[in-house]
Amino acid sequence: MTGEEGRPRVGAFATWTTRRWLRVGVALSLAILALLGTTGAWVLSRTAAISEDLADVRSPALTTAIRLETAILNQETGIRGYGLTGTSEFLTPYRRGLTEQRANATRLADLLDGEPAGLRDLRGVQKAVARWQVRIADPIAAAPPGSASSLATERAAEGKKAFDRVRDALHGQQERLRAERARARDDLMATTTVRNWVFAAIGTLIVLLTALVFDGLRRGINRPLEQLGTEARTIAGGDFDHAINPTGPADLRHLSGEIDFMRRRLVRELAFSEEARLRLDAQAAELQRSNAELEQFAYVASHDLQEPLRKVSSFTQLLQRRYAGQLDGRADQYIDFAVDGANRMQILINDLLDFSRVGRLHNAHQNVDLDTVLARTLSALSVGIEEADATITHDPLPTLVADPTQMGMLWQNLIGNAVKFRRPGTAPEIRVTAAREGELWRFSVTDNGIGIEPEYAEKVFVIFQRLHTKDAYSGSGIGLAMCKKIVEFHGGTIGVDPEYLKGARLTFTLAPEPPVSIDPSTLPEATRRSGAEHAP
Structure with a gap:
């Protein structure tokens, strides 16, 4: 859809970030799962309550009512036999029936506590039994044994009618209890069915939520990231x-x-x-x-x-x-x-x-023994060295890949300057050192001559730059500039040590192999x- 000016409308969810989508999705999922969990818990609680009522109340109540009926029937059988024969043995089931009646009545009253209809049925049974006992059972049981009781014959019709009322009361009580137990069983079956459906719905919903979460992550995060990665690779490929x-x-x-x-x-x-x-x-x-x-x-x-x-x-x-x-x-x-x-x-x-x-x-790079090059240089400068009575010592020098001609020019200028710029009346003492420093070799040429002032430390390497008149010291002013060019051509640097004040100390570095320069x-x-x- 587009707006009035033809611009695309921003959807209601277009400004939602990944975090907000995740928060809303998690909140909805938790709310639905909480609702279903509450329903499931209620169904489980309801199932447990009905099962407990059925097992602890309904079935025991019906069983106790049947036992109560048996006890009353035993009383009627014993009284009838005693009334007809006068034999005292018939009183034993009667008396046992009385005991069982009281126990079962008490047990049934406890089970039916809180149920007015059941207690009303129990009271009806007890009243009917009490009337039968008062009018028939108790008088016959009180008659002396040995002969038939005339009262049993006289009240036979009344006794039958009274005991029929007892049977009717017992039958009504048991029918109600059976109906209550059947209703509880039906409720249990219905609740169990509901429980099964609820848990099936919970399982189905969890599967659906899982599928929705994965699909949402795939559509909202994975797919955009994959597309972004594909486009980034396209750009990285040169487009x-x-x-x-x-x-x-x-x-x-x-x-x-x-x-x-x-x-x-x-x-x-x-x-x-x-x-x-x-x-x-x-x-x-x-x-x-x-x-x-x-x-x-x-x-x-x-x-x-x-x-x-x-x-x-x-x-x-x-x-x-x-x-x-x-x-x-x-x-x-x-x-x-x-x-x-x-x-x-x-x-x-x-x-x-x-x-x-x-x-x-001069660009003939080869393995150059700097000891040999320095020896040749000292031989070439031997006349000037002897005239100045100079003493030259040096450390063992390495072998590098370099241009031998340029190495000779480097040593000749450095040693020649150290001999030339000596103090008047002092024999030159020149020391050449070499030490490995990382990937480079660091060399130094130290003398006891007139030295170089710190403000001229850079100026001495400029071509045609002289610090003294030609009458004081001969030369063209190109020597140190040439040294700098040779050192830099071989991948190093050269400079004056400003901390050395007893003369001059020039330090320079050389690479084991010269850098490769590429012509564009x-x-x-x-x-x-x-x-x-x-x-x-």
């Missing part, structure tokens, strides 16, 4: 445009809405990620182009630029050798400046070429474009 259809109770519909909101958010994030990936691809392409231009620059610097520089350096050196002392002092100074500038320019170009080649040309341009086209078709 991000698949909308989730809310079904079930209000809270499950709310959950479906939240998941669909998350899906839309993920679609937007995927679109943003795809846009970022495209920008990264463009930047990667730009970097490749820039690297190609850098390689071209390196080629030009190594060939075209160095050739005229060698000519300038060679001819300035010729001028210096040929005309030294032949011109004035200012001319000699200018020539020295030109020779020094040409030499420093050549060193700077060579260092710049080495820096640009790190990670680009080498990925399959389908992988690079994954998710693009799902963008909104």
